[in-house]
Amino acid sequence: MSGTETATSVRYRRFAEVDARGYSPLYDEWCTGVSEDEEVLALLDTLPPARRQPVLFLGAARFAGVPLEGYGAFRAFVVRHWADIRHVMQARTTQTNEAGRCAVLLPSLTAISAEEGRPLALIEVGASAGACLYPDRYAYSYSPGPFLEPDGGSPVPPLACSVAGDVPLPSSLPTVAWRAGIDLNPLDARDDDDVRWLEALVWPEHGFRAERLRAALGVVREDPPLLVRGDLNEQIVPLVRRAPADAVVVVFHSAVLAYLDAGGRRRFHDTMTGLAADRDRPVHWLSHEGYGVLDGVPGAMEKVPGEEDGRFVLQHNGRSVARTGPHGQSIEWL
Ligand SMILES: C[S@@+](CC[C@H](N)C(=O)[O-])C[C@H]1O[C@@H](n2cnc3c(N)ncnc32)[C@H](O)[C@@H]1O
Incomplete structure (x- = not known):
């Protein structure tokens, strides 16, 4: 892990601080973690920028069955199931129906x-x-x-x-x-x-x-x-x-x-x-x-x-x- 700032890390930090903070403590923790995690950032960067969207990634990880636990469990699951998660991120879009x-x-x-x-x-x-x-x-x-x-x-x-x-x-x-x-x-x-x-x-x-x-x-x-x-x-x-x-x-x-x-x-x-x-x-x-x-x-x-x-x-x-x-x-x- 490192604090290196890339466009993707900035995007995830911003999502954690602006969108998730006070609204979803778990997504706040996960996206803060991602923003500092070179290995996970490198996985995300294999996708085109429009497909690196935090909500899409979080939804795809949930779709693949990620446990609702702290960042350590999240990243371990993501690394292990990256092929499935990547496939969902390419095939689906954010379509929240409220x-x-x-x-x-x-x-x-x-x-x-x-x-x-x-x-x-x-x-x-x-x-x-x-x-x-x-x-x-x-x-x-x-x-x-x-x-x-x-x-x-x-x-x-x-x-x-x-x-x-x-x-x-x-x-x-x-x-x-x-x-x-x-x-x-x-x-x-x-x-x-x-x-x-x-x-x-x-x-x-x-x-x-x-x-x-x-x-x-x-x-x-x-x-x-x-x-x-x-x-x-x-x-x-x-x-x-x-x-x-x-x-x-x-x-x-x-x-x-x-x-x-x-x-x-x-x-x-x-x-x-x-x-x-x-x-x-x-x-x-x-x-x-x-x-x-x-x-x-x-x-x-x-x-x-x-x-x-x-x-x-x-x-x-x-x-x-x-x-x-x-x-x-x-x-x-x-
Ligand atoms: C965030 S969802 C909102 C769904 C619904 N309006 C609601 O409020 O629950 C946005 C939806 O717009 C659709 N959409 C985005 N761009 C579109 C376009 N150019 N033409 C038709 N649908 C589009 C997406 O596929 C997605 O289902």
């Missing part, structure tokens, strides 16, 4: 359906396995605020969301008439390996998120959505055309645009602005992304100096309406 995000989308979804007087046709771009396409099947516990659940209850533990500001909290759940998604690599809630991969992406201390994921994937399995494989910029317009005419179309996305380059984000922004302004069939656009992800896109939320705090921004048709916890755990209306 149903909890429905809690911050719900106020806008319910308001849109009520204003338009029609049920919703939901299209999620970057849908992963589609767990966010079922806002009508989950229970919600807003605090302060109402407890909401579908008739007959929900198999998913209530999505808890703390509320600040004048959030237009709904008093009932909207009706969803149709649900569809686009993903470069749609995951299948009926496929054991895909489910195991999604579980491996949940951070080890977040047992409640793992439980929620398993239950939400059960909801998806019972009534699978239409999931289209492909790039969101290529597929969005044809998919909007397939939505039933008697429903109001809402296109939404969460933690997706960071995966696009600047040109891809601009193109998507322009497409969505055009669809939202369509006189014959205006589409509503809900964007739920990290601060600064839309930087440089005209009219989108720019990063405000001093306001970076890990929260996401919720926008409706390009207008910022709320700051949120990235997994849907909080919402502050602007």
Whole structure:
């Protein structure tokens, strides 16, 4: 082991200190260890930079069965099982699917359906396995605020969301008439390996998120959505055309645009602005992304100096309406 700084060691140290600290003590310890471990860094450096991503490595090690123990056990396992872990890091991408995000989308979804007087046709771009396409099947516990659940209850533990500001909290759940998604690599809630991969992406201390994921994937399995494989910029317009005419179309996305380059984000922004302004069939656009992800896109939320705090921004048709916890755990209306 040594303290030699390479791009990969800096990346892992940064991940430990900025992303994991206070959120996952185990990932903090593992990534601090990796950042100082020449042998493990050399293994990671056999992959192209985009594939050296900490979350991908941690997920792949979990997928391969790494014990949830201290750094010594972690590194021993990684060195022994490197071929398997490397294979997963090449074959898979980070596709965390977090149903909890429905809690911050719900106020806008319910308001849109009520204003338009029609049920919703939901299209999620970057849908992963589609767990966010079922806002009508989950229970919600807003605090302060109402407890909401579908008739007959929900198999998913209530999505808890703390509320600040004048959030237009709904008093009932909207009706969803149709649900569809686009993903470069749609995951299948009926496929054991895909489910195991999604579980491996949940951070080890977040047992409640793992439980929620398993239950939400059960909801998806019972009534699978239409999931289209492909790039969101290529597929969005044809998919909007397939939505039933008697429903109001809402296109939404969460933690997706960071995966696009600047040109891809601009193109998507322009497409969505055009669809939202369509006189014959205006589409509503809900964007739920990290601060600064839309930087440089005209009219989108720019990063405000001093306001970076890990929260996401919720926008409706390009207008910022709320700051949120990235997994849907909080919402502050602007
Ligand atoms: C971090 S996951 C988020 C999944 C889901 N939106 C959620 O909030 O739980 C990002 C997803 O976006 C997908 N994705 C990334 N770039 C994409 C693109 N250009 N077109 C379609 N899907 C994309 C990835 O495959 C992945 O499933």
